[in-house]
Amino acid sequence: MSEERLDRLRDLLTAHDVGALVLSRSSDLRYLVGATPPGCLVITPDGPPVHVGAVHGDVCSLIPAGARVAVDPRMPADELLALQERLGPGTPLVSAAPLLAPLRIRKSAEEIELMERAAIAADRALTAARAFTWSGSTEREVARRLHTLLLDSGHDEVTFVTVAAGENSADPHHRPAGRVINPGDAVLVNVGGRCGGYCSDTARMFAVAEPPEDFEAMYSVVLAAQTAACEAVRPGVAAAEIDTIARDVIIESGYGAFIAHRTGHGIGLDQYEPPYLTPEEDTILDAGMTMSIEPGIYLPELYGARIEDVVVCTDIGARRLNQTPRLLDVVDL
Amino acid sequence: MSEERLDRLRDLLTAHDVGALVLSRSSDLRYLVGATPPGCLVITPDGPPVHVGAVHGDVCSLIPAGARVAVDPRMPADELLALQERLGPGTPLVSAAPLLAPLRIRKSAEEIELMERAAIAADRALTAARAFTWSGSTEREVARRLHTLLLDSGHDEVTFVTVAAGENSADPHHRPAGRVINPGDAVLVNVGGRCGGYCSDTARMFAVAEPPEDFEAMYSVVLAAQTAACEAVRPGVAAAEIDTIARDVIIESGYGAFIAHRTGHGIGLDQYEPPYLTPEEDTILDAGMTMSIEPGIYLPELYGARIEDVVVCTDIGARRLNQTPRLLDVVDL
Numbered sequence: 001m002s003e004e005r006l007d008r009l010r011d012l013l014t015a016h017d018v019g020a021l022v023l024s025r026s027s028d029l030r031y032l033v034g035a036t037p038p039g040c041l042v043i044t045p046d047g048p049p050v051h052v053g054a055v056h057g058d059v060c061s062l063i064p065a066g067a068r069v070a071v072d073p074r075m076p077a078d079e080l081l082a083l084q085e086r087l088g089p090g091t092p093l094v095s096a097a098p099l100l101a102p103l104r105i106r107k108s109a110e111e112i113e114l115m116e117r118a119a120i121a122a123d124r125a126l127t128a129a130r131a132f133t134w135s136g137s138t139e140r141e142v143a144r145r146l147h148t149l150l151l152d153s154g155h156d157e158v159t160f161v162t163v164a165a166g167e168n169s170a171d172p173h174h175r176p177a178g179r180v181i182n183p184g185d186a187v188l189v190n191v192g193g194r195c196g197g198y199c200s201d202t203a204r205m206f207a208v209a210e211p212p213e214d215f216e217a218m219y220s221v222v223l224a225a226q227t228a229a230c231e232a233v234r235p236g237v238a239a240a241e242i243d244t245i246a247r248d249v250i251i252e253s254g255y256g257a258f259i260a261h262r263t264g265h266g267i268g269l270d271q272y273e274p275p276y277l278t279p280e281e282d283t284i285l286d287a288g289m290t291m292s293i294e295p296g297i298y299l300p301e302l303y304g305a306r307i308e309d310v311v312v313c314t315d316i317g318a319r320r321l322n323q324t325p326r327l328l329d330v331v332d333l
Numbered sequence: 334m335s336e337e338r339l340d341r342l343r344d345l346l347t348a349h350d351v352g353a354l355v356l357s358r359s360s361d362l363r364y365l366v367g368a369t370p371p372g373c374l375v376i377t378p379d380g381p382p383v384h385v386g387a388v389h390g391d392v393c394s395l396i397p398a399g400a401r402v403a404v405d406p407r408m409p410a411d412e413l414l415a416l417q418e419r420l421g422p423g424t425p426l427v428s429a430a431p432l433l434a435p436l437r438i439r440k441s442a443e444e445i446e447l448m449e450r451a452a453i454a455a456d457r458a459l460t461a462a463r464a465f466t467w468s469g470s471t472e473r474e475v476a477r478r479l480h481t482l483l484l485d486s487g488h489d490e491v492t493f494v495t496v497a498a499g500e501n502s503a504d505p506h507h508r509p510a511g512r513v514i515n516p517g518d519a520v521l522v523n524v525g526g527r528c529g530g531y532c533s534d535t536a537r538m539f540a541v542a543e544p545p546e547d548f549e550a551m552y553s554v555v556l557a558a559q560t561a562a563c564e565a566v567r568p569g570v571a572a573a574e575i576d577t578i579a580r581d582v583i584i585e586s587g588y589g590a591f592i593a594h595r596t597g598h599g600i601g602l603d604q605y606e607p608p609y610l611t612p613e614e615d616t617i618l619d620a621g622m623t624m625s626i627e628p629g630i631y632l633p634e635l636y637g638a639r640i641e642d643v644v645v646c647t648d649i650g651a652r653r654l655n656q657t658p659r660l661l662d663v664v665d666l
Contacts, residue, residue: 037506077357077413078406078428089422095411140489147490148481156473157480158491173370 005032006049009103013045016099019067020044022059022083026074027269028100030197040072040079060086070096101274106288111198111268112312115290117154118200119310119321122191124153126204126324134208134332135183139163139176146191155193155200159271162190162203166212169205170304172260172296183209183332186303192271199271201292202322203308207330218255218297219305219328225249225295226307226326229263229277233293233311233318239275239283246277246295255297260304264292267310289313290321338365339382342436346378349432352400353377355392355416359407360602361433363530373405373412393419403429434607439621444531444601445645448623450487451533452643452654455524457486459537459657467541467665468516472496472509479524488526488533492604495523495536499545502538503637505593505629516542516665519636525604532604534625535655536641540663551588551630552638552661558582558628559640559659562596562610566626566644566651572608572616579610579628588630593637597625600643622646623654 009032013021021043023029025036032049033041039053042062052058063069069087071080073095084093107115128149132142143161150158164174165181169188181187190203205219229246246263250256264277267290275283275291294308309322342365346354354376356362358369365382366374372386375395385391396402402420404413406428417426440448461482465475476494483491497507498514502521514520523536538552562579579596583589597610600623608616608624616622627641642655 035506071410071414073409073411075410076406077404077408077410078430080410080413081404081426081428093414095414097411144484147484151477151480157493160490173368 002032002034005103006043009043010045012099012103013043013070016070017068018070018094018096018099020063021070021096021099022072022075023096024072024075024079026072027273028072028074028096028104030269031104040075059083063087063091067091069093070099073097073100097274104268105266105274105283106286107268107290107312108288112288112290114196114198115200115268115310115312116321118193118195118198119202120323121150121154121193121195122200122202123322123324125149125191126189126202128153129189129206130329130331132331134181134187134206137181139165139168139179139181142181142187142189143176146189150191150193155195157194159192159194159199160190162188164188164304166303167301170298170300170302172298172304172306181208184212186212186215186305188304188306190306190308197269199267199269201267201271201294201308201310202324203294203306204324204326205305205307205328207328209332210330211328212303215303215305216328218299221250221253221255222295222297222305222307223326224253226293226309229293229295230309230311230318230320233285233291233313235286235313235315237285239277239281239285239291240279242285242293243277243279243281246293250295250297258297258299260296260298263295264308266291285313287313287315335365335367338436339376342376343378345432345436346376346403349403350401351378351403351427351429351432353396354403354429354432355405355408356429357405357408357412359405360606361405361407361429361437363602364437373408392416396420396424400424402426403432406430406433430607437601438599438607438616439619440601440623440645441621445621445623447529447531448533448601448643448645449654451526451528451531452535453656454483454487454526454528455533455535456655456657458482458524459522459535461486462522462539463662463664465664467514467520467539470514472498472501472512472514475514475520475522476509479522483524483526488528490527492525492527492532493523495521497521497637499636500634503631503633503635505631505637505639514541517545519545519548519638521637521639523639523641530602532600532602534600534604534627534641534643535657536627536639537657537659538638538640538661540661542665543663544661545636548636548638549661551632554583554586554588555628555630555638555640556659557586559626559642562626562628563642563644563651563653566618566624566646568619568646568648570618572610572614572618572624573612575618575626576610576612576614579626583628583630591630591632593629593631597627597641599624618646620646620648
C-alpha cells in the first residue's frame with residue numbers, strides 16, 4: 001500500500017463528497033496496493049482501507065449510511081448490479097473515474113522510468129525486425145517472432161502484437177492470420193507489452209522490397225500528422241487540440257475520409273487510460289502525462305498506415321519515449 | 334455473426350422475459366460476432382442486432398419502453414452507470430450472466446478441438462521445460478523461457494506464466510520475480526495461453542535436484558485430490574460436488590487449513606467462466622462443459638503444490654485435455 005497515494009486519494013474523496021470508494025480487481029487497485037488480490041478494497045476518507053473477499057458480501061457494512069459511493073470504473077457489471085441490490089436505491093453509486101483520473105494521470109519519475117524501459121524494449125524489437133525475411137512469411141509467423149523479440153528485449157509480458165499485411169493494413173483492428181507477406185506489400189506492425197506493470201505501445205510501417213504504388217505520398221501525410229501532434233504536446237494545451245492538429249494535417253491533404261480512430265490515448269498501468277486524444281476530451285495537458293500519438297490513414301482494400309509513439313508531456317514540451325526512426329522502413333532489399 | 338448462436342440467444346431472451354441485451358467488448362461479443370469492435374451490440378428478441386459506437390449514446394433509442402434490459406456481465410461500471418442514467422430508473426437493468434451462461438457453457442466439437450490444441454501446446458511447453466537448467470536461474474528467467482516455448486508450441490498468445498520457487502510457491506497469487514532457484518526447491522509452474530481464442534491453463538510442480546523435506550507426502554495428497562476430482566466429473570454431478578471431493582481428500586489428510594482457493598473453474602473463451610467448482614455453485618455438470626481442476630495445498634513460508642488440468646465432461650466421464658504426466662518432476666538431476 002502506497003501511503004502517499006492513499007493520502008492523495010483520501011483528499012480527493014473528501015473533495016468529491018464521496019463517503020466510500022469500492023475498488024475491484026483493476027489497475028486502480030494495483031496502483032494503490034501494488035497487487036490485485038481477489039475481492040475488492042473499500043476506502044473511506046477516514047480509517048484504514050478494508051479488503052473484503054466479495055463485493056456482494058461484506059462491503060455494505062463498511063459503507064456509511066446515506067454516503068455517496070464511488071465505484072471502480074472497471075468493476076464488472078455483474079458485481080456492480082449485485083452491489084446496487086445490496087445497498088438499495090437510497091445509496092447513489094457514481095463512477096470513480098473523475099476521482100481516480102487526477103490521481104493517476106500525472107506519472108511520477110519512477111513510473112516514467114518504467115514506461116521508458118518498456119518503450120525502449122519495443123524499439124529494440126522493431127529494430128531487430130528489420131532483419132527478418134519478410135517475403136514468404138505469414139503475418140502470424142512474423143507476429144510470433146516479434147513476440148519472442150519483445151520478451152528478449154526486456155518486456156515482462158507481451159500485451160499484443162499486430163501484423164497486418166497489404167489490404168489487411170487498411171483494417172485498424174486486424175489480427176495476424178495466415179496471409180502470406182509478398183514483395184510490394186506495406187505491413188503495419190503494432191506491438192505492446194509491460195515492464196514493471198507499465199505499458200508500451202508502438203507502431204511502425206514496413207514496406208517489403210518496395211512500397212506499393214502511391215503509398216509513400218500517403219505515408220508522408222501520416223508522418224507529418226504524427227510529428228505535428230507530438231510537437232504540439234506541452235502543458236496548457238487541450239488534449240482535444242492534439243487530436244485536431246493531427247486530423248487537420250490529414251484532412252488538408254485530402255485523406256480526411258480515411259481517418260478511422262482517435263489520435264491517441266493516455267497510457268500507463270492501463271493500455272488505455274485518460275487523457276484520450278479525441279475531439280470530446282476536455283483534459284488540459286500537464287507535465288507528467290503520458291500518451292500514445294498514433295494518427296493513421298486507412299484506404300479500404302488497398303492499404304493503411306499508422307505511426308505510433310508514446311510521449312511524455314514535460315515542462316518544455318513532449319519527450320518521445322520511443323526512438324525508432326519513423327521514416328518508412330523498406331525491408332527484404 | 335453466428336446465426337445459430339444468435340437464434341439460441343433470442344430464445345433465451347424470450348424465456349428470461351428480457352426485451353433487450355446490451356453486450357460490451359467482451360468474450361460474449363466475441364462468441365456471437367467473432368470479434369470485439371469498439372462500442373456495443375444491442376440484441377432484441379426480434380429484428381437484427383444493432384452495433385452502436387458508444388453505450389451512452391444511441392443505445393437508448395433501440396430499447397423498447399418498459400423492457401427489462403440485460404447487460405453484459407463484464408460491461409465496465411462506468412459504461413453501465415452511464416447507461417442507467419440515460420435509461421432512467423423506470424428501466425430495470427439485470428446481469429445477463431444467467432442468460433449467457435447456458436448459451437456458452439456447453440462447448441461444441443469445434444470449440445473443444447481448439448481447447449485441446451491449446452492444452453497440447455501447454456503440455457509441450459511443460460515437457461520441454463524439464464530440460465531447463467533450473468538451478469541458478471531466476472523465476473523470471475524461467476518464466477521468459479516458458480513464454481517462448483508456449484508460443485513455439487502452438488499458442489497464438491500467452492495469457493500468463495507463473496513461476497514460484499520455494500517459499501513463493503506457498504503464495505497462490507505469486508508473480509515471477511528475481512528469486513533464484515536453488516537445489517532442494519519445489520517450483521510451481523502455471524501457464525496459460527490461447528489457440529483460436531480458446532484458453533489453456535495447466536499447472537505442474539518441479540522439484541530441483543531433490544524434493545524439499547516432507548514435500549512428497551504433501552504432493553501425493555494434492556495428486557490424490559486432483560485425480561479424485563477429475564474422475565468424478567460426469568453428466569449429472571453437481572459442480573459443487575467436484576469441489577467437495579477434492580477438499581475432502583485434502584481435509585482427511587490433515588491439510589484442510591492450507592486450502593487457499595476453489596478446486597477449479599470453467600474455461601473457454603474466458604480464462605474464468607462458469608461452471609465454478611466452489612461450494613456455492615449450483616450448476617449440474619453436462620456433456621461439453623470444460624473446466625480446470627486444480628486443487629492445491631499451501632504451507633506458508635515453506636512451499637505449496639498445485640496440479641492443474643483442463644478436462645471436458647463427456648457422456649462417459651471426464652476427458653483430460655492435458656496429457657503431461659502428473660508425477661512429481663525432479664529436474665536438474
